[in-house]
Amino acid sequence: MKEKTAIQEFVKGIWDENPILVQLLGLCPTLAVTTAAENGLAMGMAATFVLLCSSFLVSMFRKVIPGQVRIAAYIVIIATFVTIADRFLAAFVPDISKSLGPFIPLIIVNCIILGRQEAFASKNGIGRSLLDALGMGLGFTLVLLVLSSIREILGSGTWFGMNIMWESFAEWGVMSQAPGAFITLGCLIAGANWINARRKA
Amino acid sequence: MKSTAKIIIVLTLITVISGAVLAVLDAYTKPRIDAYKNKIRNEAVSQVLPENVKIETINKADQTFYKASKNEEVVGYAFQVSGGGYQSELVLMVGVTADFSKIIAAKILSQVETPGLGTKIENDPSNKEDPSWFVDQFKNLSVAPAITYVKNVKPSKDNEIQAITGATISSAAVVSVLNKGIEKFKAIIQE
Numbered sequence: 001m002k003e004k005t006a007i008q009e010f011v012k013g014i015w016d017e018n019p020i021l022v023q024l025l026g027l028c029p030t031l032a033v034t035t036a037a038e039n040g041l042a043m044g045m046a047a048t049f050v051l052l053c054s055s056f057l058v059s060m061f062r063k064v065i066p067g068q069v070r071i072a073a074y075i076v077i078i079a080t081f082v083t084i085a086d087r088f089l090a091a092f093v094p095d096i097s098k099s100l101g102p103f104i105p106l107i108i109v110n111c112i113i114l115g116r117q118e119a120f121a122s123k124n125g126i127g128r129s130l131l132d133a134l135g136m137g138l139g140f141t142l143v144l145l146v147l148s149s150i151r152e153i154l155g156s157g158t159w160f161g162m163n164i165m166w167e168s169f170a171e172w173g174v175m176s177q178a179p180g181a182f183i184t185l186g187c188l189i190a191g192a193n194w195i196n197a198r199r200k201a
Numbered sequence: 202m203k204s205t206a207k208i209i210i211v212l213t214l215i216t217v218i219s220g221a222v223l224a225v226l227d228a229y230t231k232p233r234i235d236a237y238k239n240k241i242r243n244e245a246v247s248q249v250l251p252e253n254v255k256i257e258t259i260n261k262a263d264q265t266f267y268k269a270s271k272n273e274e275v276v277g278y279a280f281q282v283s284g285g286g287y288q289s290e291l292v293l294m295v296g297v298t299a300d301f302s303k304i305i306a307a308k309i310l311s312q313v314e315t316p317g318l319g320t321k322i323e324n325d326p327s328n329k330e331d332p333s334w335f336v337d338q339f340k341n342l343s344v345a346p347a348i349t350y351v352k353n354v355k356p357s358k359d360n361e362i363q364a365i366t367g368a369t370i371s372s373a374a375v376v377s378v379l380n381k382g383i384e385k386f387k388a389i390i391q392e
Contacts, residue, residue: 035316066208073215080219087226091233098311155317156326171326173317 009128013135019112020143020185021192026112029103030144031181037160040148042096044141046089046104050081051113051133055121059129062122074117075108082107112140143188150184151175241310242294246279249296249306262389275299278390281310282382286374289313295379297344301387307339307379312371319371335372338362339379347380 004012019025026047034040057077058065065073086104089097097104107113116136121129152158155175157165174180246256246267254269254276266280279296291312296305309323324332331337342348343359350364350372351357364372 065211066204068204069208069212073212076212076215076219080222083223084226087230087234091230091237094234094237171317176316 006128006131010131010135013132013137013139014142015139017136018139018143018192019136020140021189023112023115024189025115026110026140027185029106029110030147031178031185033100033103034144034148034151034181034184035155035176036099036152036158037145037149038096039099040144041141042089042093043100043103044137044144046085046100047107047110047113048134048137048141049085050078050107051116051137052130053081054078054113055116055129055133056126058117058121059124059126065122070122071114071118074114074122078113078117079108112136147181147184147188151180155180242281245294245308245310246296248308249279249294250277251305262392264386264389266386266390269296277305278386279305280382280386282378282386284374284378284381286312286378287314287319287368287370291374291378293375293378293382295339295382297383297386301383301391302343302345304339304342304344304379304383307336309336309375314368314371318365318368321365321368322371322375325365335362335365336375344380344383347384348376350376 013019015021017023020027020030029043029047033043054074054077058074061073082105085107086097089100089104116133120132124132149159152160153164154172155177157163157169157171172180175184250256250267250269251271254271256279257268257270259266259268264280266278268275269277269279277296277298279294281292281294283290283292285291289312291314292310293307294310295307297303298305312320312323314320314322321327322335325334326332328334338356339348339362342362346360348360348362349358350362350369352364352369353366354363356363362372362376
Protein backbone atom coordinates (compact mmCIF):
# COMPACT_ATOMS: atom_id res chain seq x y z
CA MET A 1 0.00 0.00 0.00
CA LYS A 2 1.19 3.48 -0.80
CA GLU A 3 2.43 5.60 2.10
CA LYS A 4 -0.19 8.17 3.06
CA THR A 5 0.58 11.82 3.65
CA ALA A 6 -0.07 13.30 7.09
CA ILE A 7 -3.23 15.02 5.86
CA GLN A 8 -4.53 11.75 4.41
CA GLU A 9 -3.96 9.97 7.74
CA PHE A 10 -6.19 12.56 9.36
CA VAL A 11 -8.90 12.77 6.71
CA LYS A 12 -9.38 9.02 6.17
CA GLY A 13 -11.20 8.60 9.52
CA ILE A 14 -13.81 11.17 8.61
CA TRP A 15 -15.08 9.52 5.45
CA ASP A 16 -13.10 6.83 3.61
CA GLU A 17 -12.44 4.70 6.69
CA ASN A 18 -15.13 6.16 8.95
CA PRO A 19 -15.29 3.94 12.04
CA ILE A 20 -19.09 3.67 12.03
CA LEU A 21 -20.18 4.08 8.41
CA VAL A 22 -17.40 2.05 6.77
CA GLN A 23 -15.68 -0.08 9.43
CA LEU A 24 -18.94 -0.68 11.38
CA LEU A 25 -17.06 -0.55 14.68
CA GLY A 26 -18.28 0.71 18.05
CA LEU A 27 -21.93 0.25 17.13
CA CYS A 28 -23.15 -0.58 20.63
CA PRO A 29 -22.71 2.91 22.15
CA THR A 30 -23.66 4.38 18.76
CA LEU A 31 -27.07 2.77 18.91
CA ALA A 32 -27.61 3.13 22.64
CA VAL A 33 -26.76 6.71 23.57
CA THR A 34 -27.93 8.62 20.50
CA THR A 35 -31.39 9.52 21.80
CA ALA A 36 -30.42 13.20 22.18
CA ALA A 37 -27.87 15.34 20.33
CA GLU A 38 -26.24 16.38 23.60
CA ASN A 39 -25.59 12.75 24.56
CA GLY A 40 -24.23 11.88 21.12
CA LEU A 41 -21.81 14.81 21.19
CA ALA A 42 -20.64 14.05 24.75
CA MET A 43 -20.12 10.37 23.92
CA GLY A 44 -18.16 11.26 20.77
CA MET A 45 -15.96 13.73 22.61
CA ALA A 46 -15.28 11.35 25.50
CA ALA A 47 -14.32 8.57 23.06
CA THR A 48 -12.12 10.96 21.06
CA PHE A 49 -10.32 12.06 24.23
CA VAL A 50 -9.65 8.46 25.23
CA LEU A 51 -8.55 7.57 21.69
CA LEU A 52 -6.13 10.52 21.43
CA CYS A 53 -4.50 9.92 24.82
CA SER A 54 -4.26 6.15 24.36
CA SER A 55 -2.84 6.43 20.84
CA PHE A 56 -0.26 8.92 22.10
CA LEU A 57 0.98 6.64 24.89
CA VAL A 58 0.78 3.40 22.93
CA SER A 59 2.71 4.98 20.05
CA MET A 60 5.32 6.45 22.41
CA PHE A 61 5.93 3.13 24.20
CA ARG A 62 5.39 0.85 21.18
CA LYS A 63 9.01 -0.36 21.25
CA VAL A 64 9.01 -0.94 25.03
CA ILE A 65 5.77 -2.91 25.40
CA PRO A 66 6.49 -6.62 24.83
CA GLY A 67 4.39 -8.14 22.03
CA GLN A 68 3.03 -10.98 24.19
CA VAL A 69 1.31 -8.66 26.66
CA ARG A 70 0.49 -5.75 24.36
CA ILE A 71 -3.31 -6.19 24.56
CA ALA A 72 -3.20 -6.24 28.37
CA ALA A 73 -1.03 -3.12 28.37
CA TYR A 74 -3.34 -1.31 25.91
CA ILE A 75 -6.41 -2.16 27.98
CA VAL A 76 -4.82 -0.80 31.17
CA ILE A 77 -3.87 2.42 29.38
CA ILE A 78 -7.34 2.77 27.80
CA ALA A 79 -9.11 1.95 31.08
CA THR A 80 -7.11 4.63 32.88
CA PHE A 81 -8.18 7.33 30.42
CA VAL A 82 -11.78 6.11 30.39
CA THR A 83 -11.89 6.40 34.17
CA ILE A 84 -10.46 9.91 33.92
CA ALA A 85 -13.15 10.89 31.39
CA ASP A 86 -15.89 9.23 33.45
CA ARG A 87 -14.91 11.00 36.69
CA PHE A 88 -14.56 14.36 34.94
CA LEU A 89 -18.02 14.10 33.37
CA ALA A 90 -19.51 13.05 36.72
CA ALA A 91 -17.83 15.95 38.51
CA PHE A 92 -18.40 18.74 36.00
CA VAL A 93 -21.42 17.84 33.83
CA PRO A 94 -23.34 15.43 36.11
CA ASP A 95 -26.54 15.58 34.04
CA ILE A 96 -24.83 14.31 30.89
CA SER A 97 -22.94 11.73 32.91
CA LYS A 98 -26.25 10.48 34.29
CA SER A 99 -27.89 10.15 30.89
CA LEU A 100 -24.89 8.36 29.35
CA GLY A 101 -24.99 5.89 32.24
CA PRO A 102 -22.79 2.82 31.82
CA PHE A 103 -21.77 3.70 28.26
CA ILE A 104 -18.85 5.88 29.35
CA PRO A 105 -17.17 3.06 31.31
CA LEU A 106 -17.94 0.80 28.35
CA ILE A 107 -15.67 2.92 26.10
CA ILE A 108 -12.96 0.62 27.53
CA VAL A 109 -14.18 -2.19 25.30
CA ASN A 110 -15.09 0.06 22.37
CA CYS A 111 -13.45 -1.72 19.44
CA ILE A 112 -12.63 1.55 17.65
CA ILE A 113 -10.17 2.45 20.39
CA LEU A 114 -8.52 -0.94 20.86
CA GLY A 115 -8.63 -1.41 17.09
CA ARG A 116 -6.67 1.78 16.40
CA GLN A 117 -4.02 0.83 18.97
CA GLU A 118 -3.56 -2.62 17.44
CA ALA A 119 -3.83 -1.56 13.80
CA PHE A 120 -2.13 1.82 13.87
CA ALA A 121 -0.62 3.38 17.00
CA SER A 122 1.50 0.30 17.77
CA LYS A 123 3.13 0.51 14.31
CA ASN A 124 3.41 4.26 13.66
CA GLY A 125 5.10 7.31 15.12
CA ILE A 126 3.51 9.67 17.61
CA GLY A 127 2.59 12.41 15.10
CA ARG A 128 0.87 10.04 12.66
CA SER A 129 -0.85 8.17 15.48
CA LEU A 130 -2.27 11.41 16.89
CA LEU A 131 -3.55 12.46 13.44
CA ASP A 132 -5.08 9.03 12.91
CA ALA A 133 -6.73 9.13 16.36
CA LEU A 134 -8.04 12.65 15.81
CA GLY A 135 -9.51 11.75 12.40
CA MET A 136 -11.13 8.55 13.69
CA GLY A 137 -12.45 10.35 16.78
CA LEU A 138 -13.85 13.17 14.69
CA GLY A 139 -15.45 10.72 12.23
CA PHE A 140 -17.05 8.87 15.16
CA THR A 141 -18.27 12.10 16.80
CA LEU A 142 -19.72 13.48 13.55
CA VAL A 143 -21.73 10.35 12.82
CA LEU A 144 -22.98 10.25 16.44
CA LEU A 145 -23.97 13.91 16.18
CA VAL A 146 -25.89 13.42 12.91
CA LEU A 147 -27.54 10.23 14.15
CA SER A 148 -28.53 11.70 17.52
CA SER A 149 -29.76 14.94 15.91
CA ILE A 150 -32.07 13.05 13.54
CA ARG A 151 -33.38 10.90 16.39
CA GLU A 152 -33.88 13.82 18.77
CA ILE A 153 -35.60 16.04 16.21
CA LEU A 154 -37.99 13.33 14.98
CA GLY A 155 -38.37 11.53 18.32
CA SER A 156 -38.77 14.46 20.70
CA GLY A 157 -39.19 17.50 18.42
CA THR A 158 -36.16 19.16 19.98
CA TRP A 159 -32.49 19.73 19.12
CA PHE A 160 -30.02 20.13 21.99
CA GLY A 161 -33.12 20.52 24.17
CA MET A 162 -34.54 23.44 22.14
CA ASN A 163 -38.01 23.18 20.66
CA ILE A 164 -37.51 23.50 16.92
CA MET A 165 -40.51 21.77 15.37
CA TRP A 166 -43.88 23.37 14.65
CA GLU A 167 -46.58 23.34 17.33
CA SER A 168 -48.72 20.49 15.96
CA PHE A 169 -45.72 18.20 15.26
CA ALA A 170 -46.37 14.70 16.61
CA GLU A 171 -43.22 13.01 17.94
CA TRP A 172 -42.23 9.75 16.32
CA GLY A 173 -41.95 7.75 19.54
CA VAL A 174 -40.10 4.92 17.79
CA MET A 175 -37.13 7.21 17.04
CA SER A 176 -36.35 7.56 20.76
CA GLN A 177 -36.28 3.82 21.16
CA ALA A 178 -33.93 1.07 20.03
CA PRO A 179 -35.61 0.36 16.66
CA GLY A 180 -35.26 4.05 15.73
CA ALA A 181 -31.51 3.78 16.27
CA PHE A 182 -31.23 0.78 13.93
CA ILE A 183 -33.45 2.34 11.27
CA THR A 184 -31.60 5.67 11.29
CA LEU A 185 -28.15 4.07 11.32
CA GLY A 186 -29.19 1.76 8.47
CA CYS A 187 -30.31 4.76 6.40
CA LEU A 188 -27.06 6.62 7.14
CA ILE A 189 -24.91 3.63 6.10
CA ALA A 190 -27.00 3.12 2.96
CA GLY A 191 -26.62 6.83 2.16
CA ALA A 192 -22.84 6.68 2.62
CA ASN A 193 -22.59 3.60 0.39
CA TRP A 194 -24.77 5.21 -2.26
CA ILE A 195 -22.58 8.34 -2.34
CA ASN A 196 -19.41 6.21 -2.52
CA ALA A 197 -20.83 4.09 -5.33
CA ARG A 198 -21.71 7.20 -7.33
CA ARG A 199 -18.29 8.75 -6.72
CA LYS A 200 -16.54 5.65 -8.07
CA ALA A 201 -18.79 5.36 -11.12
CA MET B 202 14.14 -15.56 30.99
CA LYS B 203 15.13 -12.06 30.02
CA SER B 204 11.90 -11.47 28.11
CA THR B 205 9.78 -12.84 30.97
CA ALA B 206 11.41 -10.34 33.33
CA LYS B 207 10.73 -7.56 30.85
CA ILE B 208 7.05 -8.49 30.59
CA ILE B 209 6.69 -8.45 34.36
CA ILE B 210 8.51 -5.15 34.76
CA VAL B 211 6.65 -3.34 31.96
CA LEU B 212 3.18 -4.50 32.99
CA THR B 213 3.88 -3.75 36.66
CA LEU B 214 5.11 -0.26 35.80
CA ILE B 215 2.06 0.47 33.62
CA THR B 216 -0.41 -0.66 36.27
CA VAL B 217 1.40 1.14 39.12
CA ILE B 218 1.50 4.42 37.19
CA SER B 219 -2.13 4.02 36.15
CA GLY B 220 -3.14 3.34 39.75
CA ALA B 221 -1.26 6.40 40.99
CA VAL B 222 -2.86 8.67 38.36
CA LEU B 223 -6.33 7.42 39.25
CA ALA B 224 -5.71 7.86 42.99
CA VAL B 225 -4.78 11.52 42.45
CA LEU B 226 -7.79 12.01 40.16
CA ASP B 227 -10.14 10.44 42.69
CA ALA B 228 -8.91 12.75 45.44
CA TYR B 229 -9.57 15.70 43.14
CA THR B 230 -13.03 14.76 41.77
CA LYS B 231 -14.59 12.92 44.74
CA PRO B 232 -15.53 16.04 46.75
CA ARG B 233 -17.28 17.51 43.69
CA ILE B 234 -19.16 14.31 42.88
CA ASP B 235 -20.25 13.87 46.51
CA ALA B 236 -21.27 17.50 46.76
CA TYR B 237 -23.46 17.09 43.67
CA LYS B 238 -25.09 13.95 45.04
CA ASN B 239 -25.77 15.72 48.35
CA LYS B 240 -27.19 18.73 46.56
CA ILE B 241 -29.58 16.60 44.49
CA ARG B 242 -30.66 14.69 47.60
CA ASN B 243 -31.14 17.81 49.74
CA GLU B 244 -33.15 19.48 46.98
CA ALA B 245 -35.36 16.42 46.69
CA VAL B 246 -35.83 16.23 50.46
CA SER B 247 -36.87 19.86 50.72
CA GLN B 248 -39.23 19.49 47.72
CA VAL B 249 -41.21 16.70 49.35
CA LEU B 250 -41.52 18.34 52.79
CA PRO B 251 -43.42 21.46 53.86
CA GLU B 252 -41.67 24.83 53.56
CA ASN B 253 -39.83 26.54 56.43
CA VAL B 254 -39.14 23.44 58.47
CA LYS B 255 -36.02 22.24 60.24
CA ILE B 256 -34.70 19.08 58.56
CA GLU B 257 -32.65 16.53 60.49
CA THR B 258 -30.96 13.48 59.01
CA ILE B 259 -31.52 10.36 61.07
CA ASN B 260 -30.00 6.90 60.72
CA LYS B 261 -31.93 4.01 62.22
CA ALA B 262 -31.79 0.27 61.47
CA ASP B 263 -29.34 0.86 58.57
CA GLN B 264 -31.81 3.24 56.89
CA THR B 265 -31.55 6.98 56.47
CA PHE B 266 -34.55 9.25 56.71
CA TYR B 267 -35.17 12.95 57.23
CA LYS B 268 -37.29 14.38 60.02
CA ALA B 269 -38.99 17.72 59.46
CA SER B 270 -40.03 19.72 62.48
CA LYS B 271 -41.55 23.12 63.06
CA ASN B 272 -41.50 24.71 66.54
CA GLU B 273 -40.22 21.45 68.09
CA GLU B 274 -43.16 19.55 66.63
CA VAL B 275 -42.61 16.83 64.04
CA VAL B 276 -44.54 17.67 60.87
CA GLY B 277 -43.33 14.96 58.52
CA TYR B 278 -40.70 12.53 57.34
CA ALA B 279 -38.93 12.13 54.01
CA PHE B 280 -37.15 9.05 52.78
CA GLN B 281 -35.90 7.38 49.63
CA VAL B 282 -37.84 4.37 48.33
CA SER B 283 -36.97 2.11 45.44
CA GLY B 284 -38.23 -0.94 43.61
CA GLY B 285 -38.67 -2.54 40.21
CA GLY B 286 -40.19 -0.46 37.41
CA TYR B 287 -41.08 -1.73 33.95
CA GLN B 288 -37.47 -2.08 32.82
CA SER B 289 -35.18 -1.21 35.69
CA GLU B 290 -35.10 0.27 39.15
CA LEU B 291 -37.33 3.18 40.15
CA VAL B 292 -36.01 5.47 42.87
CA LEU B 293 -38.28 8.04 44.50
CA MET B 294 -38.03 10.52 47.34
CA VAL B 295 -41.25 10.77 49.27
CA GLY B 296 -42.43 12.98 52.11
CA VAL B 297 -45.23 11.88 54.46
CA THR B 298 -47.06 13.54 57.32
CA ALA B 299 -45.95 12.71 60.87
CA ASP B 300 -48.82 10.24 61.40
CA PHE B 301 -48.19 8.47 58.06
CA SER B 302 -51.74 9.17 56.88
CA LYS B 303 -50.89 11.30 53.84
CA ILE B 304 -48.12 11.83 51.31
CA ILE B 305 -46.91 15.43 51.32
CA ALA B 306 -45.27 15.08 47.91
CA ALA B 307 -43.22 12.61 45.90
CA LYS B 308 -40.37 13.12 43.46
CA ILE B 309 -38.76 10.70 41.03
CA LEU B 310 -34.99 10.55 41.47
CA SER B 311 -34.19 8.02 38.79
CA GLN B 312 -36.10 5.87 36.31
CA VAL B 313 -35.31 4.04 33.08
CA GLU B 314 -38.82 3.43 31.74
CA THR B 315 -39.79 3.16 28.07
CA PRO B 316 -39.00 6.53 26.43
CA GLY B 317 -42.17 8.33 25.42
CA LEU B 318 -44.47 6.04 27.41
CA GLY B 319 -43.23 5.05 30.86
CA THR B 320 -41.10 8.19 31.14
CA LYS B 321 -44.36 10.13 31.44
CA ILE B 322 -44.32 9.23 35.14
CA GLU B 323 -41.66 11.95 35.42
CA ASN B 324 -42.27 14.18 32.42
CA ASP B 325 -45.24 14.08 30.06
CA PRO B 326 -44.56 16.43 27.12
CA SER B 327 -48.07 15.80 25.72
CA ASN B 328 -49.49 17.70 28.71
CA LYS B 329 -48.07 21.15 27.97
CA GLU B 330 -49.57 22.93 31.02
CA ASP B 331 -48.47 20.35 33.55
CA PRO B 332 -45.84 17.86 32.31
CA SER B 333 -45.38 16.48 35.84
CA TRP B 334 -49.10 15.81 36.40
CA PHE B 335 -48.59 12.13 37.18
CA VAL B 336 -46.23 12.52 40.10
CA ASP B 337 -48.11 15.64 41.27
CA GLN B 338 -51.16 13.44 41.88
CA PHE B 339 -49.41 12.08 44.94
CA LYS B 340 -49.50 15.47 46.65
CA ASN B 341 -51.76 15.26 49.75
CA LEU B 342 -52.80 11.75 48.73
CA SER B 343 -54.13 9.56 51.50
CA VAL B 344 -52.06 6.41 52.09
CA ALA B 345 -54.35 4.73 54.62
CA PRO B 346 -55.61 2.46 53.13
CA ALA B 347 -52.81 1.87 50.59
CA ILE B 348 -52.77 3.83 47.30
CA THR B 349 -54.61 2.35 44.34
CA TYR B 350 -54.86 3.45 40.71
CA VAL B 351 -57.69 3.75 38.23
CA LYS B 352 -57.51 3.71 34.44
CA ASN B 353 -59.02 6.23 32.02
CA VAL B 354 -61.29 7.84 34.61
CA LYS B 355 -60.70 10.64 37.08
CA PRO B 356 -59.80 9.39 40.57
CA SER B 357 -62.79 9.53 42.94
CA LYS B 358 -61.32 8.44 46.28
CA ASP B 359 -58.71 10.08 48.53
CA ASN B 360 -56.24 7.28 47.97
CA GLU B 361 -56.61 6.94 44.20
CA ILE B 362 -54.50 8.21 41.33
CA GLN B 363 -55.03 7.96 37.59
CA ALA B 364 -52.65 5.68 35.68
CA ILE B 365 -50.97 6.87 32.49
CA THR B 366 -52.62 5.55 29.34
CA GLY B 367 -50.19 3.20 27.63
CA ALA B 368 -47.96 2.99 30.68
CA THR B 369 -50.06 1.12 33.22
CA ILE B 370 -47.15 -1.03 34.37
CA SER B 371 -44.94 1.98 35.07
CA SER B 372 -47.82 3.74 36.85
CA ALA B 373 -48.55 0.65 38.93
CA ALA B 374 -44.83 0.29 39.72
CA VAL B 375 -44.72 3.81 41.17
CA VAL B 376 -47.78 3.05 43.31
CA SER B 377 -46.33 -0.26 44.50
CA VAL B 378 -42.88 1.23 45.29
CA LEU B 379 -44.55 3.99 47.32
CA ASN B 380 -46.91 1.64 49.19
CA LYS B 381 -44.15 -0.80 50.10
CA GLY B 382 -41.62 1.92 50.95
CA ILE B 383 -44.00 3.86 53.16
CA GLU B 384 -45.01 0.67 54.98
CA LYS B 385 -41.35 -0.19 55.56
CA PHE B 386 -40.34 3.22 56.86
CA LYS B 387 -43.49 3.48 58.99
CA ALA B 388 -42.39 0.33 60.81
CA ILE B 389 -38.84 1.62 61.26
CA ILE B 390 -39.75 5.14 62.34
CA GLN B 391 -42.64 4.26 64.65
CA GLU B 392 -40.79 1.37 66.24
